[in-house]
Amino acid sequence: MDNPPTTTGRVTITDVARAAGVSVATVSKVVNGRYGVAATTAERVLEVVAHLGYETSLVASSLRRSRTNVIGILLAGFDPFATEILKGISAEAVGKGYELLAYSGAISDDNAVGWERRSLSRLGGTLIDGAIILTPTVNVPTASVPVVAVDPHTGSGGPSTVDCDNIEGARAATRHLIDLGHRRIAHVRGRTDLESARLREQGYRESLEDAGIPYDPDLVRDGGYRAAWATDAARELLSLDDPPTAIFAANDLSAFGVMEVARERGLRVPQDLSVVGFDDIPEAASASPRLTTIAQPLQEMGMRAVTMLIALLEGRRIETHVQLPSQLVIRKSTAPPPGAAPEA
Amino acid sequence: MDNPPTTTGRVTITDVARAAGVSVATVSKVVNGRYGVAATTAERVLEVVAHLGYETSLVASSLRRSRTNVIGILLAGFDPFATEILKGISAEAVGKGYELLAYSGAISDDNAVGWERRSLSRLGGTLIDGAIILTPTVNVPTASVPVVAVDPHTGSGGPSTVDCDNIEGARAATRHLIDLGHRRIAHVRGRTDLESARLREQGYRESLEDAGIPYDPDLVRDGGYRAAWATDAARELLSLDDPPTAIFAANDLSAFGVMEVARERGLRVPQDLSVVGFDDIPEAASASPRLTTIAQPLQEMGMRAVTMLIALLEGRRIETHVQLPSQLVIRKSTAPPPGAAPEA
C-alpha cells in the first residue's frame, strides 16, 4: 500500500537511458535499430538492455507509432467455436511476423449486442493494426483499421468476411433426417440476432418443403446457440402431444443440451430420438453418442481470415467474401425413427 | 494511400470535447462517472459520446491509470492445450468484471524459450492488471504485476502455480500398459525444457521399476510435445530390432504422431501397437482409434488460475500451489500385446 521506496518493478526506457548514460532518444534508436548511433554506444546500450531485461512497452509505443504488428482478434468469449477458429488463426499467423491479441471484453447482458464495436474502438487505431472479428452481432461500421469478419451478421456491405455455407449445411442436415424416414423434425434455433441462425432455419424449412413436409411452427424453438437454453427448448418440444422423432439443433452446443434432456427423459439417442448438430466442434466427436453434425471448416476459416487480413494490411486488394463448404458428418446420434422398418 | 482530407477514423476524447464544447477533462470525468459535473453538461457530453460512438482507448487510459480491469493470458500459441485452458478461464471470468486479453507474441525459433518474460514486459505494468501464463519455459521473474502460472516450469519459488499430478499420471499410463501385459514400453518424451516433460518421464521410469522391468534408454526418444517431431521418434522406435509393443507419448499431440506412423507402417492400433497419450484434449476422444490417455482437468485448471489471480489482485493471500489430479481414461488405442493370451 505504501509507496515503495525504490522503483515499481517495470523497467522503462528511462531506466535504461540512465544506466547507460545516454538519452532516452538514443536508447529508442538503438532498440528499434535506427541508423545514426555510434557502434560503441549501441553496444553499451544493448548490454544494459539485456542486463536490465528491458522490453519496450507495447502500450506506450503503440500510442506513438502507427504500426504495431499486432493482429487483434475480437470475440465474445473463448467458447469451443471461437477457440477452434483461433487455432487456425494461430497456425496461419506463425512465422508471418505478427503478434496475436485475442480480446474478449467483459460481456454482460446489456452489451451482448454491440460488443464488437466497443472492443474495436478500445483497441483500434493504436494497439492493433487490424482485426479479425468472430461472429459479430451487428454490422461493423467502417473502422479505423482493416477488419475481417468471420461468421458475420450479414454477408454484404460491411467488411470482408469469411463464412461457410449455412443454408446448404442446414439443408443437408434436415435431408439426412428425412432420408432416414423422419417426418416430425424439430429445429432448435440459434441466436436470432445472428445471420447464421437465420440461414440455418431457412435451410431447414427449404429442405422440409423439398420433401413435401408441411412446416409446423410448433416444432421450432429458440435455443440461443447455448446448451442451457437449448434444454428448455428441448423440454418443450418433447412435451408436445405429438413430439418430434428428430431434432436438428442449430449448433453442437444446443445439440448437447437436447441430448441431455433426452437422457433425463429416458429417451435413447438415436433409437428414440435422432439429433443433429452444426459446427463439428471437437467435442461433437466425443459426445455420447457421438454427434452427427454439419462440419464447418473452422480452422480453415481462421486461416483464411488471417490471409485476408494480412493482404489488407499490406494494401493488397482481396476478394471481399469467402465462403467455405460445410459437410455432413454422420456419426451415431441419428437413426431411423422408432417403429420404422429396419435399414435395408 | 493519400492522406485522407478528413479525420483518420478513430474518434478521440478531443473530438468529443470539441463537439460538446467542453474540455477534455470534463469529458473524461463524465465518461468515468466522476463527481463534480453538472447534470446538464454530463447529459450533453453523453449525447455526443453516443452520437460519435466514442470509446475510451484502452491504450491511452492504461498508460495513465494504474488499473485496467484486464487480465492478460500469455501463451506461446493457440494450440488445443492452451485453448482448452482458455475455455476454463473464460467461463470463470465471466461476470467478474474483468476483460480478457490473450496474447501470443511472434514466436520464432530464437525466442521459443523466454517468450513469457518478453510478453510480460511488453504488456505488464500498464495494459494488464495481472497475468496468467500458460506453460512458461523459464522461471518467471518477480514481475511488476501479479502472476499465476499454469503448468509451470517449476513448482516452487516463483509465482503461484496450477498444475496437475504429472508423475502420478505418467505412472498410471505406464501401469495400464504393464497390466495389459506389455514389457517393451517406449516413451516419446515431451519438451525437455519443460518441467512437465521431466516429471512424466520420471513417472514412466518409476512405474517400470515398480514392475521390475529394466529401463532401456533406447526406448526413450524426444518428441517435443509436437506431432511432427513425434513422428520421427516413432519411426526410430519402430525401426528397432526389438521394437516396442506399446508407446506412452508425453502428450496427445505426440500420440497422434505415433499413430500416424503406425498407420504408415501398416501397424494396427491397438492390436499391433498400443498407444497412450497425455492431456485429454478434445481431439483425443475423436481420434481414430479413440485415444487412451491421461486426462488433465484443463478447463478446471484455467478456472482455478482465474480464481487465484483475482484473489491476488484484490490483495488476498492465497495458496501458492494448486495441484489437481490426473486421471486415466481408457479408450480404444490400448490392448494386450500381440501374441498375448486373450483377456480373461
Place this chain on the structure above:
DNA sequence: CTGAAAGCGCTAACAA
C-alpha cells in the same frame, strides 16, 4: 552522432 522537446490520448491534481 547525440539529446532536447513535442506530442500520441488520456487521467488526475489543482486552480480558477
Place this chain on the structure above:
DNA sequence: TTGTTAGCGCTTTCAG
C-alpha cells in the same frame, strides 16, 4: 462546476 496543467513511456523531428 469547469478548465489548465502535468505527465504516463515512448518515438520522432530537429537542433546542437
